[in-house]
Amino acid sequence: MEIIVAGLSHKRSPVEVREQVYFPESELGIPLRQLKGRSEIEEAVLLSTCNRVEVYARVRDSQKGVQAVKEFLSHYHEVPLETLEAYMYAFSTREAVRHLFRVASSLDSMVVGESQILGQVKGAYQVAREMGATGLYLNNLFERAFQTAKRVRTETRIGENAVSVSYVAVELARKIFNVLREKKVLLIGAGEMAELAAQHLVQLGVHSVLVSNRSFPRAQELAQRFNGRAVLFDDIEGELVNADIVISSTGAPHYVLRRELFQQVIRKRKNRPMFLIDIAIPRDIEPDVNTLDHIYLYDIDDLQQVVSANIKERQREAKRGEELVDQETTGFLLWMETLEVVPTIVSLRERAEACRQQEIARARAKLGPLTSEEEETLEALTSAIVNKLLHAPIAQLKRHAGSNDAYEYLRIARNLFDLDD
């Protein structure tokens, strides 16, 4: 028994190829049935997202299994096999298990640590299970994949730091203020990104939102959405004293807010810190403002820089995730082996016994009637040969049952003694 995966993902294939083999989620039934119908494939799960199309399967022979999956994709979507083969990857056994665990844990995602993929893997498994396309092996494999994903999420901080500009702004606010409950937000200008950042802040329960805009009706409209208050553009300077977080995004061609102004503001605030986010281009706030104590000014490039730092941090955390995935992979393979060592030994014995009986029958036919003593000798002789020959392989299989290379031993044994027909 082997586990394989074959498919294509954002890593090695462009979207032009992926879209050709995409399966809409609502239409997984027919392809799954076709897959399951192939003689090479015992169990199958079909995962199809906008970033990857993959078939996970339990097969008797990994090469034949992979070939079957490739042919299936090619036939189903009417894409030439050669085109697919140029972009497809295939793994078997340890690598296949590891691959699934990495995918479910979002270690293989375009944005490492994103949380959507786990739901997609769960969905794909659900569909396959309800259709009866999975069995003992894949059921256990996927349950363990979900466990692994959960471990990676809780034991590393892979999904913790934001990787979008508007979330980063919120996170920075929390690095400064810790909790945002009591904080007051002032929006200057009502651009889309300012709105988005304000929305995140409101979700975190900021105290109030003030909106000011050149066009007062637009300010009022936005203020209403956030349950806030619109202020006249000319009143901004007065309102700054009460604002903890300022998001500026006017279309002004020059600096709107200057250093001298903030010098006064921060004094009036008795040094209560301020977080200024300038997402306007050209910028609204004089960059020098950042040199004032208790004021933290970030422009769009700074936020972008945090995004890349966060991505790097996620990658650091991903390394820990890989370790967990390795542990879990080993755990699953051990389970698979315990499942297979005993049946392998049993079928080895059965095969030997069948051979022995066959040869005894043939010998009897040649020798004619035998005395009971001769009968006994014949039995003892053949049994002894069989047992002696089988002793070493069986002992080896048992000895390697719990080790890392057990799977190789089993595969070779089944191969050498031709146990898999």
Added chain:
Amino acid sequence: MTGFFLALALAAYFLASLAYILHFSYRRGYLSWTATGLVGLGFASHSVALGLRVAHLTTLPVTGFYDFFSVFAWVVILAYGVAQITLGIQQLGLFVIPISFGALGAGLVLGGDALPQPEVFQSVWLSLHIAMAFLGGAIFVLLFGVGLMYLIQEHQVKGKHFGTWFYRLPSLQVLDDVNRKALVLGFPILTLGLVSGSLWAETARGSLLSWDPARTLPLVVLWGAYGVLFVARLTAGWRGKRAAFFSVLGFFGVLLTYLLHL
């Protein structure tokens, strides 16, 4: 026996410091638990050693470098434990436990005999003076720790350096709050220590002002400095970076004055 328990405590503080450093870099859960466990072990062992020392001297072991540093290290751990149980500040151990390790190590290296002070247990003022002085000192060590953390984190946020520190250290607000709490608690304790010391001097020597200037003057200056910080913090918005900076500076003042006062 005392030597064994002290050595055990020293080793535990050292390994705990190491575990905090490793935890900072690798952030494995077990490293954090190991560090906490080691601090607990060190503290227990240290307490036994101090108990034996008290039984041996039949007085509080607070004179001489050896005893002074040992008790100081112990009180710092105590204050750290209370702070972590009540506030739970990430990475504080990284900044505080090495100080205890250093203090205990310095005490063991410097040695020095204790002067017999049989009056300690008889004078309420002296006992209070000693207790408040150590407690105040320990709180200022914590103040130093969070001050340093604040300066590092402020540097990250202000300068837009997004390294490991940025992710691992708490937010500026948390650090500044702890700074305020430690100051609000520490300064009255320091004051109490100073007042009880003077009162004891009065009962022991007959005069409130019969002080040795070399020993006492730096202490009054230190008290004044923390007093300025205390008042300015509460009234003039001396928060954030400035408060943190003075907290860090104050620590060296504490160290120096306490040693002169010894």
